[in-house]
Amino acid sequence: MKIHFSFMRKQAGIFPEERKKTTENKPIEKAKVPEILIFPLAMHIGKPAEPIVEIGDKVKIGTLLAKAQDGISAHVISSVSGEVVAISTRETMRGPGECIIIKNDYQDAREEAINVSQDELTTEDKLSIIQKAGIVGMGGATFPTHFKAKPNKTKPIDTIIINGAECEIYSTSDHRLMIEHAEGIVEGAKIVQDIMSAKNVFIALEADTPDCETALIEKMKKYPHMTLIVLPTMYPQGAEKVLIENITGREVPSGGLPADVRTFVTNVATTNAIYEAVHLGKPLTERITTVTGHSLQIPKNLRVRIGTPINALIEECGGFISQPGKMLHGGPMMGIALKSAEVPITKGSSVITFLEPEEAIRENQTDCIRCSECLNVCPVSLQPILINNAFERGDIEEAERLGAMDCIECGNCSFICPSKIPLLDNIRSAKIAIKARNTG
Incomplete structure (x- = not known):
C-alpha cells in the first residue's frame, strides 16, 4: 500500500463553504423500516426494469421485483x-414513473443469499453476482455496474x-462509509481489479477527511500494489473526468468515456456493495444516506432500506424545527428540487438536503456582464x-456543437455567476432537448 499526496492538474473549480459539520462525526444509524415502500422501475440509467411480480404476491428481502x-x-x-x-405511477427522483408498492409485514423474511460458490470465482461469475445483486453506480450516476x-x-x-x-457540501454518507466500512471498500476494489485485470488501483479522497485516510490505510496494508491518493479539497474534485485528469494526467475526450483513456471510476459505496454481493451474497437492498439541513431537529447518516419514502426519514430525524425552504435530492450544487416527501430513496440517493428559506431564495437575474467567470470555473473547459x-x-444544434453533452452538471457556473x-438549469434543459432531437 502506498500513499500519495497529489497536486491538481485540473485547477478549474470553486471553494464553497462546506456544511458537513452537522453530520460528519455522526456514526451511521439504522433507519426504521416504514409500512409502505416504493420501488421505481427506473432507479438507474438505461431501460426501466420489467415487473415480474403482480398485485397480491408475497415477497421477501432479496426477492426480484423487476428484471433488467x-x-x-x-x-x-x-x-x-x-x-x-x-x-x-408515483412521484420519483426522476419525476413521475411506474413503481412497485410493497406493504411491509415486519417479518424481515429473506431469500437465500445470492449463490456464492466456495470455489474460485471466474470473471463471469463475479459479473453475474453483481448483476443479480442489482448494483449500480451509487454516487449518483446509477449506471448498471x-x-x-x-x-x-x-x-x-x-x-x-x-x-x-465527496465534494457536495452537505453530504457525509461516503465519509462515514469509509470510516466504518473501509474493509469492504478495499476488498471491493480488489474484486473490480480482478474483473478488469487492471494494473493500477487508486483510492482517492480529499485532504479534509484524515479520519477516512487512517481507516483506509489500515485495511490497504495487505495490498501493497494499491495507492491511496489524497487530493486537495476543491469542488468538484469528485467529478469523474476531474479525478481522472488529476490522478493520471489523462484527459477524457469530448463525447468520450473514461474507458477511452483506459480508466474505470466507481464510487466507494458501489465498491462496498460489490464486496457485500460477491463475498457475502447480499443484494443491494439498502444504502447509507445523509439526511441533513439546519431545519431538521437531528440531521443523521442513516442506513436506509431502498424504497423508503423521505417523509419516514424526516420523522427519523425528529422532524423539523423550522419550515424548510427547499428539499433537494442531492446537495445545493448538483441536487434536484423535490416536490413531495413521499418520493422514495433509491440506489443513487447519497444525500437529502433541506435548505432554509434564505438559502433557497433565487436572486433576481440580470444581464450577463461578460466577466467570463463561468468559463474560468468550468472543470471540463466549456463555455x-x-x-x-x-x-x-432555441438553437439546440448550436448548444450541442458547443459541447452541452460534455457538461458534468457540477453547478460551478451558476454558483459563480454575478448576474x-x-x-x-438551462444547460440541463439543453441536454434533454439534444437527446430528444437525436432520438426523435
Missing part, C-alpha cells in the same frame, strides 16, 4: 418482506479509481454562457 432488460438496465430487488399492493465493468478487449482498462472525494444563450434562443443566470 437487455442492454443497459438493472434489476429492482425488494428490501422488505410483505405483499405487493400496487403497481402504479455489471455492464460498466464488463472487460472490453478493444479498450482494456489499466487503471481503476475508487472515488471517495456555459454560450450554451445557455443558444438554448434560450445569477440559471446556467446549469
Whole structure:
C-alpha cells in the first residue's frame, strides 16, 4: 500500500463553504423500516426494469421485483418482506414513473443469499453476482455496474479509481462509509481489479477527511500494489473526468468515456456493495444516506432500506424545527428540487438536503456582464454562457456543437455567476432537448 499526496492538474473549480459539520462525526444509524415502500422501475440509467411480480404476491428481502432488460438496465430487488399492493405511477427522483408498492409485514423474511460458490470465482461469475445483486453506480450516476465493468478487449482498462472525494457540501454518507466500512471498500476494489485485470488501483479522497485516510490505510496494508491518493479539497474534485485528469494526467475526450483513456471510476459505496454481493451474497437492498439541513431537529447518516419514502426519514430525524425552504435530492450544487416527501430513496440517493428559506431564495437575474467567470470555473473547459444563450434562443444544434453533452452538471457556473443566470438549469434543459432531437 502506498500513499500519495497529489497536486491538481485540473485547477478549474470553486471553494464553497462546506456544511458537513452537522453530520460528519455522526456514526451511521439504522433507519426504521416504514409500512409502505416504493420501488421505481427506473432507479438507474438505461431501460426501466420489467415487473415480474403482480398485485397480491408475497415477497421477501432479496426477492426480484423487476428484471433488467437487455442492454443497459438493472434489476429492482425488494428490501422488505410483505405483499405487493400496487403497481402504479408515483412521484420519483426522476419525476413521475411506474413503481412497485410493497406493504411491509415486519417479518424481515429473506431469500437465500445470492449463490456464492466456495470455489474460485471466474470473471463471469463475479459479473453475474453483481448483476443479480442489482448494483449500480451509487454516487449518483446509477449506471448498471455489471455492464460498466464488463472487460472490453478493444479498450482494456489499466487503471481503476475508487472515488471517495465527496465534494457536495452537505453530504457525509461516503465519509462515514469509509470510516466504518473501509474493509469492504478495499476488498471491493480488489474484486473490480480482478474483473478488469487492471494494473493500477487508486483510492482517492480529499485532504479534509484524515479520519477516512487512517481507516483506509489500515485495511490497504495487505495490498501493497494499491495507492491511496489524497487530493486537495476543491469542488468538484469528485467529478469523474476531474479525478481522472488529476490522478493520471489523462484527459477524457469530448463525447468520450473514461474507458477511452483506459480508466474505470466507481464510487466507494458501489465498491462496498460489490464486496457485500460477491463475498457475502447480499443484494443491494439498502444504502447509507445523509439526511441533513439546519431545519431538521437531528440531521443523521442513516442506513436506509431502498424504497423508503423521505417523509419516514424526516420523522427519523425528529422532524423539523423550522419550515424548510427547499428539499433537494442531492446537495445545493448538483441536487434536484423535490416536490413531495413521499418520493422514495433509491440506489443513487447519497444525500437529502433541506435548505432554509434564505438559502433557497433565487436572486433576481440580470444581464450577463461578460466577466467570463463561468468559463474560468468550468472543470471540463466549456463555455456555459454560450450554451445557455443558444438554448434560450432555441438553437439546440448550436448548444450541442458547443459541447452541452460534455457538461458534468457540477453547478460551478451558476454558483459563480454575478448576474445569477440559471446556467446549469438551462444547460440541463439543453441536454434533454439534444437527446430528444437525436432520438426523435
